[in-house]
Each structure stands twice: as structure tokens, then as C-alpha cells.
Amino acid sequence: MTATIRNPVLPGFNPDPSICRVGDDYYIATSTFEWYPGVQIHHSRDLVNWRLVRRPLERASQLDMRGNPDSCGVWAPCLSYCDGLFWLVYTDVKRLDGNFKDAHNYIVTAEAVEATWSDPVYVNSSGFDPSLFHDDDGRKWFLNMQWNHRTESFGGSPKSPAFDGILLQEWDERTRKLVGPVKNIFAGSPLGLVEGPHLFKRDGWYYLTVAEGGTGYDHAVGMARSRTIDGPYEMHPNVHLITSKDHPEVALQRAGHGQYVETPDGQAYHTHLCGRPLPPLRRCTLGRETALQKCVWREDGWLYLENGGPVPELTVPAPGATGTVAERVVNETDFDELALPPEFQWLRTPVPSRIFSLTARTGHLRLFGRESIGSWFEQALVARRQEHHSFRAETVIDFAPDTYQQVAGLTHYYNRQKFHALGITHHETLGRVITILSCPGDFPNGRLAYPIGSGVALADGPVQLAMEVRDNDLRFFWRGTAQAEWAAIGPVLDAGVISDEGGRGEHGSFTGAFTGMFAFDISGRAIPADFDRFRYQALTV
Template identity: 90%
Template sequence: MTAMIRNPILPGFNPDPSICRVGDDYYIATSTFEWYPGVQIHHSRDLVNWRLVRRPLERASQLDMRGNPDSCGIWAPCLSYCDGLFWLVYTDVKRFDGNFKDAHNYIVTAEAVEATWSDPVYVNSSGFDPSLFHDDDGRKWFLNMQWNHRSESFGGAPKHPAFDGILLQEWDERSRKLVGPVKNIFAGSSLGLVEGPHLFKRDGWYYLTTAEGGTGYDHAVTMARSRSIHGPYDIHPNAHLITSKDHPEAALQRAGHGQYVETPDGQAYHTHLCGRPLPPHRRCTLGRETALQKCVWREDGWLYLENGGVVPEVIVPAPAETSSVPLPAVIETDFDEGVLAPEFQWLRTPMPERIFSLQRREGHLRLFGRESIGSWFEQALVARRQDHHSFRAETVVDFAPHTYQQVAGLTHYYNRHKFHALGVTWHEMLGRVVTILSCPGDFPHGRLQYPAGSGVAVPDGPVQLAMEVRDNDLQFFWREATQADWQPIGPVLDAGVVSDEGGRGEHGSFTGAFTGMFAFDTSGSAMTADFDRFRYEALGL
């Protein structure tokens, strides 16, 4: 019996999947937005089992996102292989709200995915979602969508006139710059909001796949083709290769933005992003995830989903016999290795030594309290993706604040106006306390709420903190290091607001939920907080 692929293949925040095959090895690059290091690259040899192997944008010369607004940073990378090199094209977006995007596009290369990647070469800033196509005649072509600021489109409310078609221009490898005329080769279908272009060539045809409909519930993969790379491009008989926009009952929603790949024996697959909304509000608490669909070529020379429709499936056939290796239900990090475990990231800064250390205290992650939680510049937050609709996270913090401006603890975090945090801090009457800071989607002000009031007084020494998320519900817990029983603190909170649709709603933000450790010190004293373990446990799919 043929092995099966279970979608999403990359659960949790892993959008805009660009897939690349080199021999028997498959790689998928996904967007990381404001999280550092930039771009996630996963590897597989069977399309069933995937492992994170690299985040290539890891130093200041490649990426500095300090000041980038929420949901900006790295958008839609494109990974390819040619001439003995891996090529990674990416956008660093510097603005979200308002009419402008300020999207700068770059190229980096490496001889191997796991190697050190080059410093970036700047390409252009005319729009986002760039890709690089290596033609069979040796020429290289750069594509990106063109952004037109002369429209009523602004962050959270995209309008079709701003998405002004797909641009094509030749990339000259020797001079490392764009050369020749710029041509707008594709205006998109009637669905509109055309972006995310990827080209491939088959049987003399240039096939162009794009993302359309915005990254919400009308999202789609649109396909077109031409005999000339410059067009004109004819749209697929169905217009869309993959979409759930007319099927609210489908398990995989928001399906769009992906790339085509062939196996060594010619089988066809196509990646796409997707979301799995929870009732009753249809909020995707895991963000946009990566899925993979089996496709077939028909006699008309067009690609179709193997299931005969356009709606993506959760279970699809793998290309060959293989066994599925289940992901561990519990991942515990004790910080004894002296390096940060691969599942963790931080926000924006290329100078992690300013916000954390694994050497200052043996067996501990030390956070240096910097700017407030939600800062766009320098905040000490080390976190991992939420991979399951229900999970439990635990940590132990050793923290001795002497002012209410110093707080450290455990958080369920999306961005500056969508988070819940359980923190150790100082209260003038109670002394050291454990309390809750919550910002449940208040945009644009980011006003805090305090569901546990002034909190609970705790004695000196380490404090254990925990949270349980069960679909839309979050409960915080705490206990002293010597206690056996966990104590709930505060009411059950709305975990569903920590999602793409939370706060100002669809298109207002589009990253994903994280859980992790934070510390801030708005007094400017850089008070340190030491964490000696972090445990993540899946409580369901």
C-alpha cells in the first residue's frame, strides 16, 4: 500500500512554502516575518517526514529587522538550485500600515543548505514576493509583484489596484544586478490581489503559479502558461489550481501561495499554505501552515489536483513506500548544551547577545530585561511555535525584581497587541508577586489588562510557571519550587485571540502563535532573569 502524506506537513506558523528538489532531497523554505534568524528551511527525502535544518539569515549583514512593524520582515522566500549553488530570494518589508510597503528584495547563495550563506545582494524594491527562475538556456529571470501605493489599499484592508501585476526582468549573474527592460507579464485573474509568483518550464511551456485573493479565506493558487517567458499568459481552465474559498466545510482553509515540484520519477506535487480554523469564530490559532498536494498532468497540458477538484485534502498519496515518523509529544529543553535548541527564535535583532545568554549561568537561559514586551526594537523574548491546537508549556524562572517596571515569565505571544503573559514582578504592598499581563487584541493602542489584579505574593527563589491552551481557552498556573500542586491563577483567557484573525481580524496580521520566555525592564537597568528549563507538551493534534 502506498504511504500517505498527512497535511499540514509543517504544522504551526510556516507560510508561503517554496519547494526545491536536488537529487533525492527536498527542501522547503517558509516565511519567518519578524522572527530571527530569518527563513526556515526544512528537509525531506520522502515528502512525508520533514526536519528543520537551517535558518540561513543569521547575522546583521544579512538581516536587521529592528523597528520592523508586526507582520513585516521576511516575506515569501524562494529557494532554488542551479550552477552548484542554492539560491535564496527574499523580501525584508519595512512598513505595513498605510499605503506604502517599503519592500526590499535580496539574493543570498550557499553551496549547501546547512552551510554559511553569503551576504545579500540587493535586487530591487518595486514589490514583494520575489522569485528567481533559472531557464534552460542559462539565463536567469527575477519576478516579483508590483505594489501600487496610489490606491485605497492599506494594512489590514488589501485592495486589488495595489497589487499591480507580476514583473519580470533578467538577472545578470556577472554584474549581480537586473538588466534589460522590466515587463509586467501577468495581471492575475478576476479574483485579484495577485502575488507570490513562481515560474517553471515543461514541454516548451512556461507555467506561472501565483497567489491570489489575499491571504485569508479567499486565498488561491492560480495557474497560467505561455510559450514565451514574456507572455501573454493564458489562465488555467479552472483559473485556480488549489483553493478552499467556496468550500467552508473543508478541513484545510485559506489554501494558496505555493510552488510546483516533481519527483525523480516524474510525479507531480504542489505546496500551498493553509489554515485550520477553530469554531466558533473561525480563528486559525496555528497561523498559516504548509501543506502538499498530489497533482496530475492531463492531456490538455494543464496541471490538476489528483482528486479532480480544487479543494486540498488532508491525506494524499506519497510518491513511494515509506514510514511516517511521529513527532515527539513532549519536547523538554534544560539549557545544558550551551546553544539554543533549534525550535527557538527571538524577535528582530541580529544581536542576540544583547537579549540572552546561555553561558552566563550554567544550565540556564539568561534573559536581559530590555524594552517592553511588544517592542519593535529590542525585547528579550525567546519562544517556539505553537504546533498544536492544545498544548501545555512549563518553565522555571529565577528573578528578583525591585520595581514593577521589571517583569519576567511565560507568554502566549503573537504580536504587540495580541498576547497573554504570566510574569514575576514587584508590587509596592505585596512585594514579589506573580500576575498576568494581557493584551487581547486591542489595536492600535495595545492597552494592557490585568486579569489577576495585583497578583499573588511569592517568596524568594525560583518560581515554576505553566500554561495550558485547549483550543480557544488558556489557563495559567504557578507553584513554588518546593510545592507539589500547581495553583491556577486568573480566569480562563481567550487563547483564540492569539491568532491571525484575532484583534482587527482577517488580513490584519498573518504570522503565528508562539509560547516562550520573556523579560523586560523599562527602568533601563537590564535586570536579568534565569530560566532553567522549558517544556512543551502536545495535548492533541
């Protein structure tokens, strides 16, 4: 019996999937943007089940994103294997809005994915979405899209002229520099917004796949080929290998940006990012996810989806006869280990000891209140991806604020302008209170709303906090030490705004939703908040 790949294979925020096979092992690297450590690498042996095994950009010499705006940071990594090494190419984007991007490209290497990765080698800054192609003659070639700032192209409203083709230049491994002429080898199709290049070689042809159409509902994987690496490249007979842009009725939308891979016995697959919108506003609350499609080579020498058209499917045949999806619907930690559980990340800073500790209080995650929730520099927020349209998250917090400038609790978080938070703070007359802070995408001001005003007075001691998201609706709950039952608090909030399409809308941001724990202390005293467990559970609506 043939096993089945169920898409998305990496649910939740896992965009721009670069896939690499080494022997019988498959690896997918995905973008992490402003979340630290940088780049997620998942491993599989059957293309069905995937496990997070490494985030390689983990120290300041490799990545420091303090000050990076929302949706900047690590864009579109490319993972490859050659000469006994894994090669990872990535961009650190320092600016989003306006004409400029300030996108810096680097290469790091390691002998094994799980090993410590090298310090980065700087490559160039001419554009983002880099990749490295290892030719069969031993030469290496670096590709990236070229960014043209001389255009009316601004964050939140991209226009094609800024995406000025795909650049190619040789990479000299000995000198660790680009050498020879820079050539613009591919302008893309009329769909525009060409980016995300990947090269591979088959039967004497160089095949180039690119992402086109932006990060929204017009997204697509384009394909072209040439007999010489620098072109000219002819377009695929269908122009696009994978896209849902003309089929709003299918489950996997926003399909684009991926990479080709072959199994050991020559079967063809292609990764791509996708989104699963919720009605009625078609907002993708899980962000951009990773999917896999089965492909076939036809007599014309072109690659096609096995289903014959460009539209991706929820289920496709896996290469082997075995493989059962082991879906994880409950995940819980008591913070008894000396390292964060692998599903958790934080924002921007390479100095995590400034924002959290797992040793300051045994069995607890201690967050040190730093800058405000939504800071681009140093905020104490430790969170995990939302992987289901409906879920419940719970935590227990011990926190004793003495001013309203100190707040800590549980949050549903996208970025500084799109979040809901249930927090404990101090009120001048009520004392310690529990309240709600909400920022429903009010670009450009990022105004806070307080759905329950000053909040509800609390007794001393630990407090249990919970949130339930059911598709587009969010509800907070709390329970004190003397309470037997959970109590709902505040109104039903718009969980759908915690999405790529929330706030200023499509192309304005393109990461994903997280749920987790936060603390801030804008008095500057870094008051601690202690959390002694965190539970995430998928729900059925």
C-alpha cells in the same frame, strides 16, 4: 503499501512554502516575518517527514529587522538550486500600514543548505514576494509583484488595485544586477491580490503559479502558461489550481501560495499554505501552515490536483512505499547546550547577545530585560511555535525584581497587541508577586489588561510557571518551591485571539502563535531572568 502524506506537513506558523528538489533531497523554505534568524528551511527524503535544518539569515549584514512593524520582515522566500549553488531570494518589508510597503528584495547563495550563506545582493524594491527562475538556456529571471501605492489600500484592509501585476526582468549573474526591460507579464485573475509568483518550464511551456485572494479565506493558487517567458499568459481552465474559498466545510482553509515540484520519477506535487480554523469564530490559532498536494498532468497540458477539484486534502499519497510520520508531541530542554534548541527564535535583532545568554549561568537561559514586551526594536523574548491546537508549556524561572518596571515569565504571544503573559514582578506593598498581563487585540491602542490586578505575593526562590491551551481557552498555573501541586491562577483567557483573525481581523496580521519566555526592564538596568528548563507537550482535549 503506499505511504501517506498527512497535512499540514509543517504544522504551526510556516507560510509561503517554496519547495526545491536536489537529487533525492527536498527542501521547503518558509516565511519568518519579524522572527530571527530569518527563513526556515526544512528537509525531507520522502515528502512525509520533515526536519528543520537551517535558518540562513543569521547576521546583521544579511538581515536587521529592528524597528520593523509586526507582520513585516521576511516575506515569501524562494529557494532554488542551479550551477552548484542554492539560491535564496527574499523580501525585507519595512512597513505594513498605509499606502507604502518599503519592500527590499535580496539574493543570498550557499553551496549547501546547512552551510554559511553569503552576504545579500540587493535586487530591487518595486514589490514583494520575489522569485528567481533559472531557464534552460542559462539565463536567469527575477519576478516579483508590483506594489501600487496610488490606491486606497491599507494594512488590514487590502484592495486589489495595489497589487499591480507580476514583474519580470533578467538577472545578470556576472554583474549581479537586473538588466534589460522590466515587463509586467501577468495581471492575475478577477479574484485579485496577485502575488507570490513562481515559474517553471515543461514541454516548451512556461508555467506561472501565483497566490491570489489575500491571506484570508479567499486565498488561492492561480495558474497560467505561455510559450514565451514574457507572455502573454493564458489562465488555467479552472483559473485556480488550489483553493478552499468556496468550501468552508473542509479542514484545510485559506489554501494558497505554493510551488510545484517533481519527484525523480516524474510524479507531481504542489506545496501551499493553509489554515485550520477552530469553531465557533473560525480563528486559525496555529497561523498559516504548510501542506502538500498530489497532482497530475492531463492531456490538455495542464496541472490538476489528483482528486480532480481545487480543494486540498488532509491526506494524499506519498511518492514512495515507505514513510511514517514521526510526530513529536513532547519537546523539552534544560538549556545545557551552548546554542538554543533549533525550535526557538527571537524577535528582530541580529545581536542576540544583547537579549539572552546560555553561558552566563550554567544550565540556564538568561534573558536580559530590555524594552517592553511588544517592542519593535529590542525585546528579550525567546519562544517556539505553537504546533498543536491544545498544548501545555512549562518553565522554571529565577528572577528577583525590585520595581514594577521589571517583569519576566511565560507568554502566549502573537504580536504587541495580541498576547497573554504570566509574569513575576515587584509590587510596592506586596513585594515580589506573580501577575497576568493581557493584551487581547485592542487595535489601535494595544491596551494592557490585568486579570488578577496586583497579583499574588511570592516567597523567594525559583518559581515554576505553566500554561495550558485547549483550543480557544488558555489557563495559567504556577508552583512555588514549597508547593506540591500546581495552582491555577487567574481566569480562563481567550487563546483564540492569539491568531491571524484575532484583534483587527483578517488581513490585519498573518504570522502565528508562539509560546515562550520573556523579560523586560523598562528602568533601563537590564536585570536578568534565568530559566532552567522549558517543556512543550501536545494535549488531547
